[in-house]
Amino acid sequence: MKINNAFKVGLLGGLGVLVALVIGGAVSSLATIITYIAVALFISLGLEPIISWLEKRRVPRWAAILIVLTAFVGGLVGFFFAVIPVIVNQTSGLIQQITDYFQSFTFDEFIDEAQGYVGDWVNLGNVRDDVVAFFRDPENIIEVGNGILAVGIAIGSGVFGVIVVLILTLYFTSSMKTIKRGLYGLVAASKRKRFIEISEQVTQAVGRYVVGQASLAACNGVLSFIFLSILGSPFAALLAFVAFLCSLVPLVGTITGSIIIVATTAFLPFPAVLWAAGYYLVYMQIEAYVLSPNIMNRAVKVPGAIVVIAALAGGTLAGVLGALVAIPVAASILIIVKQVWVPRQNEL
Structure with missing residues (x-):
């Protein structure tokens, strides 16, 4: 193959690579949004068989969608208001029980007994002193606090994600036929x-x-x-x-x-x-x-x-x-x- 203008070919190739990098960066930046859309679409497709089952029982589609969405949203609301408080209380109780369980140990006696099992391979007393010294360092406490803050932010992001997914699910479920019709219109007759x-x-x-x-x-x-x-x-x-x-x-x-x-x-x-x-x-x-x-x-x-x-x-x-x-x-x-x-x- 004869290349008449090597500069033009190289320029077009470089532009192609640049466009690919831009598209890849955009997709990476939108990864969270794409995930929300995928999950919502996944749930909507899961609700579709129930809607179809109601349609076969001579229920109009709009009524079937209303029934399914009402049951879905009602179930989520009921879950959050009835089950979540119980789970939170039981989680607190479980953490407290685990804390009390470990506090019941006499730590020095536990270290001495464990040292007898590990022998001279590890000095558990020095390990204990290092751990205590770590938590006494203010910089380390700040790092631990930042980690806890990051966990809190992640929980908040998770709650926001649930709300977004719920809204998208409602939209996808109610307009599934319209979405399919638009997609089918893109295919050759x-x-x-x-x-x-x-x-x-x-x-x-x-x-x-x-x-x-x-x-x-x-x-x-x-x-x-x-x-x-x-x-x-x-x-x-x-x-x-x-x-x-x-x-x-x-x-x-x-x-x-x-x-x-x-x-x-x-x-x-x-x-x-x-x-x-x-x-x-x-x-x-x-x-x-x-x-x-x-x-x-x-x-x-x-x-x-x-x-x-x-x-x-x-x-x-x-x-x-x-x-x-x-x-x-x-x-x-x-x-x-x-x-x-x-x-x-x-x-x-």
Whole structure:
């Protein structure tokens, strides 16, 4: 290939790289907003199957949307006003119990006893003195205070994010048909019908997955609350909430939540931790071999190996959000492969 004007080619190439860097910087700056939009759209697609179910029962779409949104917002408001105060009180009680537990130790005797186990490898007395000296330094106290302030700012940002996601969810849910219609209008008329069919299958798969995962999380939360109440835990509501949140994350969520709950029950009378460990071992088997297959196979028909690979890849690339959306994304890719790629290959 003959290059007539090397300067022009280099200039255009440099401008292309510069534009790519600007676009990358813009996307990075808008990462939080993009995350809010993705989460809101994800929830909206999860509410869409319920709206469609009501429409099949001869409920007008506007009434179905109103019913679903009222129930959704009412549930959130009821949760914040009824459950959050209980969780806050139980969290304070748990922190106080842990503090009292550790304060019950005679620290010097504990250091002497622990020193007998570690031998001469580490001088625990010097470690204790270093820790005390660290917290006596005003600069270190300021650093710790800045860390606490950062945690407070993060909590405030989280509350703001929840409000933004709620507003976007209401908008996306109420105008889902309009959004789809506008998207479909961008496709060439000759390919629009096929595009609409595949898009509807993808959105239905995503919606069914959201409903299925939320059902599994609710099941774990309710059963955990019942079990912990029977066990006599004073933090049943808090730990059930932890079980619910963790179960929203596929694969590792239930295991993580179970470990946290079992570790917390160690502060109860001794047999409690054994009962908790046994219960969650049994529950994880039931969820893995009974609940999850029956619920998720109806939601998204994705082979088990792809579920594991997708969840691990999504978690590695985008953290918790990536793990949440990885399975419906995998289901969407499988639909596109089956509906587009395979028929084209068969025609060659």
